[in-house]
Amino acid sequence: MIHSLFLINASGDIFLEKHWKSVVSRSVCDYFFEAQERASEAENVPPVIPTPHHYLLSVYRHKIFFVAVIQTEVPPLFVIEFLHRVVDTFQDYFGVCSEVMIKDNVVVVYEVLEEMLDNGFPLATESNILKELIKPPTILRTVVNTITGSTNVGDQLPTGQLSVVPWRRTGVKYTNNEAYFDVIEEIDAIIDKSGSTITAEIQGVIDACVKLTGMPDLTLSFMNPRLLDDVSFHPCVRFKRWESERILSFIPPDGNFRLLSYHVSAQNLVAIPVYVKHNISFRDGSSLGRFEITVGPKQTMGKTIEGVMVASQMPKGVLNMSLTPSQGTHIFDPVTKLLSWDVGKINPQKLPSLKGTMSLQAGASKPDENPTINLQFKIQQLAISGSSATDECHCRWP
């Protein structure tokens, strides 16, 4: 399966390599660099690159390419999913997954990678198990380690791997037993220039932070489970029970984990809680264009809209923009032609707007398309699908 892993940073340095079978020379990455050069942006590097003797499968996250080398047929998603799991594990261990962090903790990284794969086949990928095998570094532990000479490797041999609930470590103890559930919903919508919704869908996740002693068995039920159209679960959730009763029954891992993600189908009408008014015009022959956008709330059920960010990729002909926002800050990058405006909160009494002029390349003809506007925002305490109010959570210890 997976032969080797190379970590490559944005400037093309291989800063970590790990082999699970015989060593594969790092010159194999030259094929990757070639492909990278061909693709204009990092995002366009094809995830699967064939070379004469190997196949390179890569994922790009946190400005790092994780390139896996394989030699024989293997489902590509298997490798890609695993690489993403590696990144998630690093994030879990170090808080952030960056080149500096990985370099600083190279020994831990190496030990973790060693445990995650055996001969290229995944061995321990559950964070609960890994953390038992290799303790994540903390400042306190680093200090203690230097003084006492103790180590990051767990002195107890891990046992979770041997139990029937491979995702939960054993011997968990808390004085305060608590469980938190975060419901996060995202709407993704495409809206045409007249303001009508072309497509909109809701994607939700329930993230949990469970700190319970022993082996708790939880059940979680929903007010309106029918809305959850398509669900995917953490392996701890019992499929059967969900199918028959629409109740989530599970023995949770210890700590943070994603319990489920769901999808509310696009067929249901979704009310988009904001609108954008825009007036962008270029005139032929003139080197000036007008630009004006206003953002306003719509059907927010009295909640404030915050964290509003507007981004727009302007056409190449735009040289510069002189704009004045009614609130927030804006930046126009003349190289990438990206306009971004950090709006902040929307005050329904005084709608935020951004007005001004654009200067266009002299002599260039008017761009024939209008720029796309990307809008991001957050609303706290509102479930757009109206589904995810959990009404009961039940826990028992056997």
Added chain:
Amino acid sequence: MAGNGLSYSEQGGEAALELAQEAAPTTAPSAPAAFGLFSSDTKKNEDLKQMLESSKDSAKLDAMKRIVGMIAKGKNASELFPAVVKNVASKNIEIKKLVYVYLMRYAEEQQDLALLSISTFQRALKDPNQLIRASALRVLSSIRVPIIVPIMMLAIKEASSDLSPYVRKNAAHAIQKLYSLDPEQKEMLIEVIEKLLKDRSTLVAGSVVMAFEEVCPDRIDLIHKNYRKLCTLLVDVEEWGQVVIIHMLTRYARTQFVSPWKKDDDDVVEEYNENNFYESDEEQKEKDWKVKKTYVMDPDHRLLLRNTKPLLQSRNAAVVMAVAQLYWHLAPKSEAGIVSKSLVRLLRSNREVQYIVLQNIATMSIQRKGMFEPYLKSFYVRSTDPTMIKTLKLEILTNLANEANISTLLREFQTYVKSQDKQFAAATIQAIGRCATNITEVTDTCLSGLVCLLSNRDEIVVAESVVVIKKLLQTQPSYHGEIIKHMAKLLDNITVPVARASILWLIGEYCERVPKIAPDVLRKTAKSFTNEDDLVKLQILNLGAKLYLTNSKQTKLLTQYVLNLGKYDQSYDIRDRTRFIRQLIVPNEKSGALSKYAKKIFLAQKPAPLLESPFKARDHFQLGTLSHTLNSRAAGYLELSDWPEVAPDPALRNVEAPEAAKEWTVFLGKTKKGKPTEKFYSESEEEEDESASTSATESESGSESEKEDKEEGSSDESSGSSSSSEESSDSESESKESTVKKTSRTAEKSDSEDIKKKAKRITKKRNTSSSSDSESSSSEESSSDSKSESDLRSDSESGKSGRATSSKKEEKPIQDRKAPNKKDVFLLDLDDFYPVTSPLSVPAAAVLSPSLAADLEGLSLSGSSVIDVCLLSSELLQFNCKIAASHPSEGS
């Protein structure tokens, strides 16, 4: 592989020193002397050597950490081998681990020295702790030293019958490693695989199937007896194992079952049969009819489909994709549709996952449009998608286009054409072209739309439109005059070679319809001939030849001129073509009979090009594979066979009870070890029973139930055992009948049990536990009446192994540790997740809050009583709702 003689090519700007060290050959590792120049380097390593030889663990650890850092950066640390290998027996776990890391990296290069470490591993293989045994096996099999093959073989054999499933899992991994080291061991290894395939542990299942796929994928006969077991265990296997097993079972099913796909003309034929019953060759028809009518899916086939379905809800994209391809390749066409929803869900994950999933959807959508039509809008392109995702989505949209949705799609395409991503805009034009050819209603609309695009400012868009229009015109030879004239005018402005070539070809092909323009175009291009791209030059020659044949009066000289230019061109391709054309069209004495037909040759009616999806050719690869993604056969790709005409004997999959029982006995008698069954969330007996009962092959139901009995182990014990009735009632509806199969510590006892059971024709496993006290060893109920299915079901529902709860064991960890060989018999019941070796939990109550401690005490006293703790108090549960909406609005 590694020895391709390439030294590292250093990518980044590292210091010269390091460069030199880097170049220190992996191929000739024992040459530190050659680096005398860089004495500081050697000194650094000296320094490390000293640290490794010091008596302090902290110094050693420090040195090892630095060495691992060097390995991680790809620097050569092989000269430290002798110093490092000495520490293999270190007491400190972390040092040991890092030494293992080092060994796995360098042992291959320093085989002789590596042998020094072998004895340590051999000793560890006998360690009472299963984790130490496992890790010893792991390292031993990872160091790739051919001399130790016999030792490895022995270790694998031993480990494959180890008490601990974890060690057996590692044995399965070691099989692959040994096989790649020495393929000659194949036969022996297959024996081990055969043995491990029988294993009932979910831990082992994935790994051994992986080994099977690598070592002997053609030995499908090994799977027969384990097929049903694998299907049932599947839900509980870890994600990665699931993927491997599903792929293997797909292949297996394709060889063992008959096709569930009805022929398209099925209904027609049936009708025909009925109407013409008396007229036709009766017997033959009847037979046909019968065959078609009596297709009943093999219950095992159904079992596989049913047991994989819940995995569509896995969080792991690879599992979802694996199930999707299984349904695609195995399910009746009417059922395959259930996978589309899950695949569409995957489109919300990372770009790499999207890429692979979209590719597979593209292939699916060509063959069965209906599957994805309801999700058309999910494939709309977002402005934030990377280009490769955009083009794939476009591909799918084109595949899904039909009369009903084409107008919406074309409107959507209009936006895409305006995209700033020109590569994508060009792909959209291609897509419009394909829609136009596939759906005749919109051909005219599309054509006029494309003609409008010819006046677009962007050259790439125009060029692409020209190419597509050319193809469209060829399919519609009726009306061109106007469009061709329009395009001829464009020739002055367009510079993209493909587009110019296309225009020239069009004018040449239809030169008789534009008799005035064509010669003029030739005149213009003859002037610019020398500056044109090769592609265009060839088309100029073509145009010249065609005009020469149709209108030689006007163009003879021009053509001659062009041919002369071509004769001295730099490209031999063009010189070649010139020579060929000259011989063909210019009559001279040497030219044979062929030139008579020149006109027919040049102006023959050409078949219109088929605008096809590039994914058309991919469907011969199994979906979800690397080969499918690359559209070329990857090494090690296993072909999916066609359905057999007649299914092989399904009885092959029956498991004969006596044989199995015998094996058990032997197993027990010899090693005193048992295999725990792990069933946690599996949907088990109920379903399987159904399949058995619905099965057409009633004859096997007897053995079927036997097998199930075994599988369920002691699950159908009387519910009067000490296990809580609450639990069991709870478990009725949900599928967590966890069952336990235990073997007695005392072999005689279980032997006699076995014999007794055998006498009653039902195999039961004794359910006893290791810890000598506390055992409420449940009385076996020899359910000789379990033939009756309803009984069996109710048994299994209420059945809970009567096993004292973990809390009891918690109190006895010391004892467990003393008896390591037995400790592994851990309970798999719901109420026992405590691993046996958990010394941590001894002082449990001391640390806990009083209430919890009380709870725990209660637990240990009452054995299996269940305590419900409602967590609903507001301080414990907090719900945060957040909406983050990303909202790319198109246009503005």
